[in-house]
Amino acid sequence: MIGMISYLAFFSTMAAIFAIAVLGLNLHWGYTGLFNGGVVAFFGAGAYGTMILGGRADATVLGGFGLPFLVALAGGVVLAGMLAWIVGLLTVRLRHDYLAISTFGVAIAFESLTRNAEWLTGGARGLRGFPRPFEAAVGNNFVYGLLFLAFVLLVLVLVYIGLERLVRSPFGRALRAIREDETAARSLGKNPTRLRLTSFVIGSMIMGVAGGLYVSFYAFVSPQDLAPILTFQIWAMLIVGGAGNNRGAILGAFLIWAAWTASGFLLARHAPVAMQIYTGSIQYILIGSVIVGMLLWRPQGLLPERLETSAGPDRTRPAGTNTTATTNKGVT
Amino acid sequence: MTAGPILSTRGLTRDFGAFRAVDSVTLDFGRGRMTGLIGPNGAGKTTLFNMIAGELPPTAGQVLLDGQDVTGLRPDALFARGLARTFQIPRPFRRMTVLENVMLVPSAQTGETVLGALFRRRSMAAEQRRMRDKAMDILEFMTLDRLADQPAGKVSGGQMKLLELARALMGDPTIILLDEPAAGVNPSLTRILVERIEELNRRGTSFVIIEHDMDFVMRHCDPVIALAEGRVVFQGTGEEARSNPVLLDAYLGSPA
Ligand SMILES: Nc1ncnc2c1ncn2[C@@H]1O[C@H](COP(=O)(O)OP(=O)(O)O)[C@@H](O)[C@H]1O
Ligand SMILES: [Mg+2]
Numbered sequence: 001m002i003g004m005i006s007y008l009a010f011f012s013t014m015a016a017i018f019a020i021a022v023l024g025l026n027l028h029w030g031y032t033g034l035f036n037g038g039v040v041a042f043f044g045a046g047a048y049g050t051m052i053l054g055g056r057a058d059a060t061v062l063g064g065f066g067l068p069f070l071v072a073l074a075g076g077v078v079l080a081g082m083l084a085w086i087v088g089l090l091t092v093r094l095r096h097d098y099l100a101i102s103t104f105g106v107a108i109a110f111e112s113l114t115r116n117a118e119w120l121t122g123g124a125r126g127l128r129g130f131p132r133p134f135e136a137a138v139g140n141n142f143v144y145g146l147l148f149l150a151f152v153l154l155v156l157v158l159v160y161i162g163l164e165r166l167v168r169s170p171f172g173r174a175l176r177a178i179r180e181d182e183t184a185a186r187s188l189g190k191n192p193t194r195l196r197l198t199s200f201v202i203g204s205m206i207m208g209v210a211g212g213l214y215v216s217f218y219a220f221v222s223p224q225d226l227a228p229i230l231t232f233q234i235w236a237m238l239i240v241g242g243a244g245n246n247r248g249a250i251l252g253a254f255l256i257w258a259a260w261t262a263s264g265f266l267l268a269r270h271a272p273v274a275m276q277i278y279t280g281s282i283q284y285i286l287i288g289s290v291i292v293g294m295l296l297w298r299p300q301g302l303l304p305e306r307l308e309t310s311a312g313p314d315r316t317r318p319a320g321t322n323t324t325a326t327t328n329k330g331v332t
Numbered sequence: 333m334t335a336g337p338i339l340s341t342r343g344l345t346r347d348f349g350a351f352r353a354v355d356s357v358t359l360d361f362g363r364g365r366m367t368g369l370i371g372p373n374g375a376g377k378t379t380l381f382n383m384i385a386g387e388l389p390p391t392a393g394q395v396l397l398d399g400q401d402v403t404g405l406r407p408d409a410l411f412a413r414g415l416a417r418t419f420q421i422p423r424p425f426r427r428m429t430v431l432e433n434v435m436l437v438p439s440a441q442t443g444e445t446v447l448g449a450l451f452r453r454r455s456m457a458a459e460q461r462r463m464r465d466k467a468m469d470i471l472e473f474m475t476l477d478r479l480a481d482q483p484a485g486k487v488s489g490g491q492m493k494l495l496e497l498a499r500a501l502m503g504d505p506t507i508i509l510l511d512e513p514a515a516g517v518n519p520s521l522t523r524i525l526v527e528r529i530e531e532l533n534r535r536g537t538s539f540v541i542i543e544h545d546m547d548f549v550m551r552h553c554d555p556v557i558a559l560a561e562g563r564v565v566f567q568g569t570g571e572e573a574r575s576n577p578v579l580l581d582a583y584l585g586s587p588a
Binding site for chain 1: 406408412417427432437453500
């Protein structure tokens, strides 16, 4: 029983961490139309940043400053934001496939950096040892797992609320406008370059939050955590859940992570031994098929984007006033 | 407000490779006027608009808005200075409502920055209420109010043209460049469009209108300017345009 709950807590913690990253990608792609093909770079910047600042001291690398957890996490997020800002300045004029290719390249370069800058990142063997927040106070591993899950869920809720406020504000409206038609938005006084850059940095910082939580959960990070498959998984989660819908993004994260976990489990359990060495590759194929299938049959995702109508969940008129928003004054 | 033309071009030229689409165009657009811009397809009218509105950098020449050199300014900066334009092929924000298309426009909204959107929610909400009222007034003026909550990509082509003008109006422009506003619009919507343009013009907004319908241009525009092969070939009143042999030759083809 405890084993089951403990496994569910583990599963939910991972899914919630991915959900945060998917929310970041949703700001990029769902609301701004930015094709970020290098999610893992910003996730990784948050992960390594948090680890270097908050990890245990280690004589072989520069980092391991052992800073308090929240400070380290904030530092990782800032690092992800700075990386996004630099990448954004260089690429934000690029659109769609060009942006996708350059961000994909950034992710490869980042992974290669973590593999080679041994003095900072520990190279291929990675960084190990992260004083888990509040662990001493709790002691019990099982309770600790639940507590960490609660913390991750809290962060997920906060990120969700913050993003919902953003995307339903005039800022979000401007982002959607440049997603729909950048030329028209510019001719109506909007500055697409600045809006795209802002969206890119904020979304990437959210990916950094996910990365920071991920390493504090595992107390370990290595270049293998930054494989391109993570970018594809996060994309699959967004496409399945529904781009342009933050609830969809979260739903997609839980569904795809469940499918991923279950497929790994089933393959390990029931596939012939000869096939088991290909488990990873089979899962790659599965995730690719899910993306392609979804794009073919339900490109809007399970929870499609909803129009911001004036009769909908209305935050600009106080409750009780007429929501059809017609006036009978003329312009004159 | 100074006297003198509201908008001028000085030797405005644009090459596409070896092809000169607009050739040294020097024009003054009168304040409060409704200037008609005519010319056959490919004459360079849209290219001229694109240069004036900052969408396309000129190869040579200048654009003066209210006497000030604005050459090289971006479209958003020009819009902020009171110059609005619409597109020959409408460019609605398709997956946004008609109302959102209009409410988007005012610049420097409180909720348009990240910090404003997150932390100044009261003043943002109050401001949005005012903007919504203004946007609804404009939509009503353009007879689009009943479509306010429709996705802009789903309204008819004619309604999209009306929406283009509605969006421009939300920025309180002093001059509006209209690129073939009536092309492909059914007669009843065209009538609404023309009435509204005249009404706005009476209230002081200057217009430059590219239009193929000669009747429309003769009836409503003064002066009329004709371009052909990138050059100004005629300037005068509508009446003069009708009887001008050069124009008949360049624009209407050989007289029937
Ligand atoms: N971006 C472009 N690249 C190359 N040629 C162009 C471009 N835009 C316009 N042209 C050419 O310039 C000429 C003028 O086009 P345009 O200004 O659209 O004419 P009009 O609006 O008067 O019909 C046309 O021959 C057109 O093919
Ligand atoms: Mg044209």
